[in-house]
Amino acid sequence: MTHVIAIYPGSFDPPTNGHLDLIARGSKIFDELVVAILRNAEKRPLFSVGERRAMLERLTGGFNNVRVDTFDGLTVDYAAKVNASAVLRGIRALSDYEYELQMALMNRKLAPGLETVFMMPAEQYSYLSSRLVREVARLGGSIAGLVPEIVEQKLKRETGIRKKRGREQMTAVAETLSAVKFTDRINRIEPSATMAVVAEADKLRQQGIDVVDFGAGEPHFPTPQHIKDAAIAAIQNNFTKYTAVGGTAELRDAIFHRHAADFGSDYRREETVASVGGKHALFNAIQILVDHGDEVILPVPYWVSFKDIVRYAGGNCVLLESDEQQGFRVTAEMVARLVTQRTRLIILNSPSNPSGAVMSPEDLKEVVRFATERGIWVLSDECYVYLNYSGEKFSIGSLQEYRERILVIGSLSKTYAMTGWRLGYALAPAAVISGMQKLQSQSTSNPTSIVQKAAVAALNGPQECVEQMRQEYIRLRDHVVEGLRSIPGVACTLPMGAFYAYPNISSFFGRDGVKSASDVAGRLLREAHVATVPGEGFGTSDHIRVSYATSEKELDRGLERMRSFLTSL
Ligand SMILES: Cc1ncc(COP(=O)(O)O)c(C=O)c1O
Structure with a gap:
């Protein structure tokens, strides 16, 4: 049987629930679906290509046969590059048809072997477009239900920032800076998720808040x-x-x-x-x-x-x-x-x-x-x-x-x-x-x-120090895993190396507005003052990472805070 690869090209600025609906449908009929973000589609996009890619990767993480990529130039050239034999496009209403027909026929002329497959999104998304979402968000309207939650949060933040910028009447210099065009390669990446937690915990500490740090990925021992x-x-x-x-x-x-x-x-x-x-x-x-x-x-x-x-x-x-x-x-x-x-x-x-x-x-x-x-x-x-x-x-x-x-x-x-x-x-x-x-x-x-x-x-x-530290980590691992497992609703596999526990906290989703590992880690930090790293940065959505490279006393303090916060949900 042939392996059919399809591309789903678009600017996805921002990704909407309509896009996701189409991706879900496409993933069922193609062996592989590449969500392809067109670079430079707009001179001043709302989100950078890197941001859009990161959002789409998080949103499509649950599909085994979907991946996200970016491209420049002709769709047909990109399709050939990734060996795709089909282009997936969505048609919402008659108004889309004319444009899509022209595109499909032009693509067929340029690449006769490339088929365009049209799919209809669910009815509730038939009026939805990224442009409308941007407009509504900019004017302060509600976009709940139109875009996935991570996109909604990012949109709120971004449009908020832009409004504030407008109010402050940016100077000409700042205007120029905001228009700086970064390279494609730097736009492809995001700052490290662990570094972000360290920075947020530091901010709280600077406000005089006593934070228990299970976020940092480093030994608590001094250098020998x-x-x-x-x-x-x-x-x-x-x-x-x-x-x-x-x-x-x-x-x-x-x-x-x-x-x-x-x-x-x-x-x-x-x-x-x-x-x-x-x-x-x-x-x-x-x-x-x-x-x-x-x-x-x-x-x-x-x-x-x-x-x-x-x-x-x-x-x-x-x-x-x-x-x-x-x-x-x-x-x-x-x-x-x-x-x-x-x-x-x-x-x-x-x-x-x-x-x-x-x-x-x-x-x-x-x-x-x-x-x-x-x-x-x-x-x-x-x-x-x-x-x-x-x-x-x-x-x-x-x-x-x-x-x-x-x-x-x-x-x-x-x-x-x-x-x-x-x-x-x-x-x-x-x-x-x-x-x-x-x-x-x-x-x-x-x-x-x-x-x-x-x-x-x-x-x-001498290498004794290495073995001494290893023995101490084993003791701390046993201690933290026992503590985590004793919190109702927390499941934790036994780590066999390194100094991290990776508890599954998905049983708390749906309680008190908590929907994701990021919510759990965010609220643990802000409300219980315990820094952990949400699993999304590591590619899983049900976990948080707890570094146990710290003293037993500190582990106990943090575990107690986690217990009282999680049991209160
Ligand atoms: C899996 C893994 N690889 C590499 C590194 C990088 O370590 P370093 O650059 O400090 O040697 C780290 C640090 O956290 C790590 O966890």
């Missing part, structure tokens, strides 16, 4: 003394000049030797690069491997930055839904179902942020074998590899036979409580490492020289 001493000595010894772009030979050797000692891998200096944090290594690796239109398979729930980094590179994330009841397990079979000719990369993150799920060595090996045989790269984000509580510490970097398609991303941030120092690394085939160094040479240059000395001390020095 011998590491700090090495940095101080580096300053005293004037080790403060530029170094080689990818890190000193001493540091690169320390990185691959540590990995070899702990995981039995066999990398060389040319296959190692040091970067300004694991996120930086990840960013560089993805920018050099993923091109426009490439597909990247990403298991859900995912760490917030993966998706935006892939998008920045021009790639499309293909989400791999995992089952909470199975501990969010990811298998080669599940990956196989999503592979297409355009699959370039699979991202694995075990232990996982946010779920704490750990893949078994067998599942990891199977995914790597499957991918390598098809020439697909596997990027393994191993930032939490030392915080594995399953008793099976494992890195895919040790799988010698598949090495030519494996990229290991590591970080000292969590392992040695060094988040602020910014030191991460990649282990990969020499050609990839040299591409990453090229990009690094034109952006950040070397990681900070004194941090490199501290990193050498961390990697070559």
